[in-house]
Amino acid sequence: MPYVFLLAAIAAEVFATSTLKATDGFSRLWPTVACLAGYLVSFAALSQAVKDIPVGVAYALWSALGTAAIVAIGAAFLGEPITVVKVVGVGLIVAGVVTLNVGGATSH
Template structure:
């Protein structure tokens, strides 16, 4: 159940950050409301997830997967650049999350 909460927290954070881009600096009402609701939901779900997961692992996954997802959304939806450096950074984030999860199993 904790992993489902964490996935929900990641999804809500990605929605909130995407809406943040669409809000034009919080000047558009509907995207701005989505930002607020999505971030509150994300932090609530993350708080519930860390009741049963190590905070270091949960936070690393939440921030890492969210960062990688936003980079891909920025590239695909908003036409932002996706350079070798950005892809390398995302792979390093994924590697870090995998290593954190492997150390949790010990």
């Protein structure tokens, strides 16, 4: 169940970050409400996940998968270019998360 909370936290964070540009600096009401609600749900779900998942591992997964998803969303829907530097950067983030999970799995 903690990984269900973690996946919900990631999905809510990706939703919130995806709406961030539409807030226009938090000057537009409904995009701002959607953004803040997404972050609220994300942190609430993340707080449940870390009851059973080490916080470092949970946060690494949350931030890395969220980052990778936002890069993909930016490329697919916001016209942001995918560059070699972005691909290498996301790859390094994923490698770091894998390293933390392999090391974290033996140290409960």
